Amino acid sequence: MGRGTRLLLAAVCGVAVAGVYAGQPVLVQMGQDLGVARDSAGWLVAAAQLGYLAGLVLLVPLGDMLDRRRLIAAHLGLVAAGLAVTATAPAAWLAFAGLVLAGAFAVVVQTAVAFAAAISPPGERGRNLGVVTSGVVAGILGARVVTGSLAELWGWRSSYLALAVLAAALCVFSLVALPADVRAGAEPYRRVLRSLGGLFTRPVFLGRGLIAFFLFASFGTLWSGLALPLAGEPWRLSEAQIGLFGIAGLAGALGAARSGRWADAGHGARVSGVALALLLGSWVAIGQLGWSLVLLIAGVVVLDFAVQAVHVGNQHVLTSAFPDRTSSAIGGYMVFYSLGSALGATATTALFDAAGWTTCALLGAAFALAALGAWAINERARVRPDVLVRATRR
Known part of the structure; x- marks a missing residue:
C-alpha cells in the first residue's frame, strides 16, 4: 500500500468519526437552538452513537461481500448527507434523524481499516493499520478542538456543514483514488x-x-x-x-x-x-x-x-x-x-x-x-x- 492510500484512508476515518463526536463541545448551543431540554441534550450525541452501534452490526459485514472501494465511497456520501441534514435542521427531530444517519454510516471507518488490512502485505499490515487508525483518534480528539473553535465564530451548525463538505469531497476522491477490491462478492449477506x-x-x-x-x-x-x-x-x-x-x-x-x-x-x-x-x-x-x-x-x-x-x-x-x-x-x-x-x-x-x-x-x-x-x-x-x-x- 502506498503512502497516499494510507493517508487517504486515515482522512476517511478522521472525518467520518469526527461527525459522531462533533456535538460534544457544543451540546448546550445545539440544545438551545433546537429547543431540546438541557437534561436531554446528551441524546444529541447518543443519537449518532446509537446509529454507529447499529452500523457496526448491519453495515460493516458488507465489506466481506462487496467492493470495499465503492462501499467506502457510498458510505461517505451518506455520512455527508446526514451531517448536512443536521447542519440545516430547523427542528430537533430532523437533527436527530441526521445524526442517526451520519452515525450509522460512520462505520465506514471500520470498512477502511479492514480494507487497509486486506490490501497490505503481511509484513506491512501493522504499519498500515497504525497510520490508518491514527486518523480515527485524530477525528475523535480533533473534533473537540475544531468544533469548539468554529462554534464560537459561526455557530454550531458551521462545524457540521464543514464536515459534510469534507465527507462529500472524500467520497469522490475515494472512488477515484483507491484501488479496486478484487476480493469482492465472496459471500451472501445472511451468511x-x-x-x-x-x-x-x-x-x-x-x-x-x-x-x-x-x-x-x-x-x-x-x-x-x-x-x-x-x-x-x-x-x-x-x-x-x-x-x-x-x-x-x-x-x-x-x-x-x-x-x-x-x-x-x-x-x-x-x-x-x-x-x-x-x-x-x-x-x-x-x-x-x-x-x-x-x-x-x-x-x-x-x-x-x-x-x-x-x-x-x-x-x-x-x-x-x-x-x-x-x-x-x-x-x-x-x-x-x-x-x-x-x-x-x-x-x-x-x-x-x-x-x-x-x-x-x-x-x-x-x-x-x-x-x-x-x-x-x-x-x-x-x-x-x-x-x-x-x-x-x-
Missing part, C-alpha cells in the same frame, strides 16, 4: 451475518474484545468526564479552552502510530502489556487535576499513547487471525469498543456528581487494571489454549 455471530464464540476474538471493552471504558472515563472538573473550581475554563486538551491527547495517540511496526516485528504482545501498564500509571497523574494542569496534560498524553498502541495491536491480531473476514472481525471488535466507551461515559458523569474527580480517576484506573488482567489471561492462553476458553465461560 456473513452468521459468520459475524460465530466470531463471538472464538477465544482469540473474545480475548481481544474483552481487552478493548475495558481499554475504552478507561478512555471514555477520561474524555467524557474531563470537561466537568475543568469547567468548575478552581480552573473555570471555557469550552474552547477545554477543547484544547484534545491536542495533548492527539499528540499521545499519534506518537503510538509506530506501534503497528512493532507488531509487524513480532513485538505486539509485549508492547500491549507495557502500554496497559502505562495506561494504569497515567491515572495517577490524571487524578491530580484538582491542583496541577501540567500533570493532567502529561497523563492525557500517556493515556492516549497507551490506548492507541493497544488498539492497533488488537486489530493486527484479529485481521491476521481472520484474513478472510477482516470487515466482520473489525466490526465485531468495535462493538466491545462502543459498549466500553458507553460504560465509561455514563459511570463517570454519575460518579462525578456524587463523589468528585478523584473517584472518577480511581474508576478509570480500575478499568485499566481490568484491561491489563484480560491481557495477562490472553498471554497465558498462548501457552495454554484452554485458559482463555475457561475464562470467557465464567
Whole structure:
C-alpha cells in the first residue's frame, strides 16, 4: 500500500468519526437552538452513537461481500448527507434523524481499516493499520478542538456543514483514488451475518474484545468526564479552552502510530502489556487535576499513547487471525469498543456528581487494571489454549 492510500484512508476515518463526536463541545448551543431540554441534550450525541452501534452490526459485514472501494465511497456520501441534514435542521427531530444517519454510516471507518488490512502485505499490515487508525483518534480528539473553535465564530451548525463538505469531497476522491477490491462478492449477506455471530464464540476474538471493552471504558472515563472538573473550581475554563486538551491527547495517540511496526516485528504482545501498564500509571497523574494542569496534560498524553498502541495491536491480531473476514472481525471488535466507551461515559458523569474527580480517576484506573488482567489471561492462553476458553465461560 502506498503512502497516499494510507493517508487517504486515515482522512476517511478522521472525518467520518469526527461527525459522531462533533456535538460534544457544543451540546448546550445545539440544545438551545433546537429547543431540546438541557437534561436531554446528551441524546444529541447518543443519537449518532446509537446509529454507529447499529452500523457496526448491519453495515460493516458488507465489506466481506462487496467492493470495499465503492462501499467506502457510498458510505461517505451518506455520512455527508446526514451531517448536512443536521447542519440545516430547523427542528430537533430532523437533527436527530441526521445524526442517526451520519452515525450509522460512520462505520465506514471500520470498512477502511479492514480494507487497509486486506490490501497490505503481511509484513506491512501493522504499519498500515497504525497510520490508518491514527486518523480515527485524530477525528475523535480533533473534533473537540475544531468544533469548539468554529462554534464560537459561526455557530454550531458551521462545524457540521464543514464536515459534510469534507465527507462529500472524500467520497469522490475515494472512488477515484483507491484501488479496486478484487476480493469482492465472496459471500451472501445472511451468511456473513452468521459468520459475524460465530466470531463471538472464538477465544482469540473474545480475548481481544474483552481487552478493548475495558481499554475504552478507561478512555471514555477520561474524555467524557474531563470537561466537568475543568469547567468548575478552581480552573473555570471555557469550552474552547477545554477543547484544547484534545491536542495533548492527539499528540499521545499519534506518537503510538509506530506501534503497528512493532507488531509487524513480532513485538505486539509485549508492547500491549507495557502500554496497559502505562495506561494504569497515567491515572495517577490524571487524578491530580484538582491542583496541577501540567500533570493532567502529561497523563492525557500517556493515556492516549497507551490506548492507541493497544488498539492497533488488537486489530493486527484479529485481521491476521481472520484474513478472510477482516470487515466482520473489525466490526465485531468495535462493538466491545462502543459498549466500553458507553460504560465509561455514563459511570463517570454519575460518579462525578456524587463523589468528585478523584473517584472518577480511581474508576478509570480500575478499568485499566481490568484491561491489563484480560491481557495477562490472553498471554497465558498462548501457552495454554484452554485458559482463555475457561475464562470467557465464567
